[in-house]
Amino acid sequence: MQVTETLNEGLKRGYKITITGAELDAKVTAKLEEAQPEIGMKGFRKGKVPMAMLRKQFGERLMGEAMQEAVDGAMSEHFETSGDRPAMQPQIEMENGESWKPGDDVVVTVSYEALPAIPEVDLTGLKLERLVVKAEDAAVTEALENLAKSVQNFEKRRKGTKAKEGDQVVIDFEGFVDGEAFEGGKGEDYPLVLGSGSFIPGFEDQLVGAKEGEEAEVNVKFPEQYGAAHLAGKDALFKCTVKEVRGPKDAEIDDELAQKFGAEDLAALKGQVAERLEAEYKGAARAILKRGLLDQLDEKVKFDLPPSLVEAEAGQIAHQLWHEENPEVHDHNHGSIEPTDEHKKLAERRVRLGLLLAELGRKNEIEVTDAEFTQAVMNQARQYPGQERAFFEFVQQNAQMQQQLRAPIFEDKVVDFITQGAEVTDKEITKEDLEKAIEALDQI
Structure with missing residues (x-):
């Protein structure tokens, strides 16, 4: 040979x-x-x-x-x-x-x-700022108010009040297609929140303005992709009787609300809410610290990049941003998306930092443990309720998916390793200042 x-x-x-x-x-x-x-x-x-x-x-x-x-x-x-x-x-x-x-x-x-030889980078002298935000009383109160809205009740409005969007109407109804009642199209004392989108499109809109005791005829068309094939695409008439009109009422912020969310009392729920808020603030602050670290690393080291990796990354960036600007397009049946110079510049940064972090992780024997990988798979599987087992099997058989799950864990562990050796200063700020810092991060 x-x-x-x-x-x-x-x-x-x-x-x-x-x-x-x-x-x-x-x-x-x-x-x-x-x-x-x-x-x-x-x-x-x-x-x-x-x-x-x-x-x-x-x-x-x-x-x-x-x-x-x-x-x-x-x-x-x-x-x-x-x-x-x-x-x-x-x-x-x-x-x-x-x-x-x-x-x-x-x-x-x-x-x-070939992957380039990564030059040695001096990690001494790195100075980072870690933002710290405490959960203030106002933020905790706002979160509790949102919890109360999520378990809102409805109370009966006085007779003669017109139902508006957000109200609940209690109705009897019966549906007809081609003049004939159809199976499953009848209900009694059904509580329907107008604007919830729980009924066929257009149904709830026609009950806005209805009053207690009124009868209403609702004309709708079943969607073409409706679950019951014999009704799909058919015009239907629903004869409705409005028995009550109820207005929304937020739950009281008290011990009873706390118990609905598994807390012993209101004080315990406030503590849990404060912990959750501070965990969210900590996650946002970490993202800002990580950006600061990557900015410094990007300034410290330069080396040749494989054109194929840069091109692939630029294409992925362009494609992702195009879909963010065109959220109505859910598939990939669109024309070619050419990366701009800005996309290519961002791709070069990502590839350079990715290769640098990979090399630092390799040299310092940083690895993703089986437990960390399993936890990542479990977190991802929760996005597919009822199909968790199928997702686990898919990951087991797909090396590329395994790499996609391992990559962010590995990167975070390398970032943590570098941060441990850096000079980190804590700076306490308000929630509003943290939100501004996150917005500035997204604009870069």
Whole structure:
């Protein structure tokens, strides 16, 4: 086997690997000899099948395996010897594939971009500011008021009051399609909150303005994708009787409210709310500290970047931002999105810092533990209620998904490692100042 360098320009590498026909034939013969004792064919006892027949029967498949093993072995040896680490999967092509026949040499071309050598970075002298926000009484009260709204009750309005959006109407109803009542279209004493979107689109709107004791006819059309196929896309009439109109009333902020949320009393609930708020503030403050750290690291080190990684990252940034600007588009059936110079500049920063953090983590033997990975999978699985098991199985079978879950954990652990050696000053600020700092972060 012969390996010849064809390209060494910046981070770009190219090689030509020549595997002689004799080498391949020897590999195939070795495989056949290894398997021969276990093979039997009609007319021959197990282990007595002639080599010529084995070669005719299995030679072509084994030749493919021999080629792959030879190329993989050559690449593995090359990376071990050169110390190169490819930025992305190397491109491998068989140069004489169309004209190749058994006995010929195999010529393979390999090209890739090598990851750059990361220069040593001086982590001494890093100065960081950690923002600290206490949960003030006003913030706790606001959070309690929001909790009270989430468990609001409804009280009966005086007779003659017109129902408005946000009110609850208690109705009897019966639905008809083509003049015939349909199964499941009838209900009594049903409490419907107007504006909740819990009924067919357009149904609740037609009850706005209704009064207690009134009868109303509601005309709607079932959605084309409605769950009951026999009703999908059909026009329907619902005959309704409004039995009560009720107005929303927030729950009282008291011990009873606290108990609804699992707390012993109001004082305990206030403590839990304060802890949750401060945890949220701490998470936001950490994001600001991390940005400050990354800004300093970005200033400290510069090195060549693999163009393929930058291009891929710029494309991903452009695609993500396009969808944020066009939230009504949920699929990827849109035209090509070309990254701008700003996208490319941001991509260069992300790739540079990503490679730097990866190298610092490698040198300091920082790893994601099995427990940390399992916790990340569990957190992600909660987004798919009822399908957690299927999600776990998907992650087990998908190496790329595993990497996506490990990457942010690893990065945070490296950031924590660097922060431990930095000079960190705490600065107490208000919730409002923290919100302004987060807004400024998003604008960068």
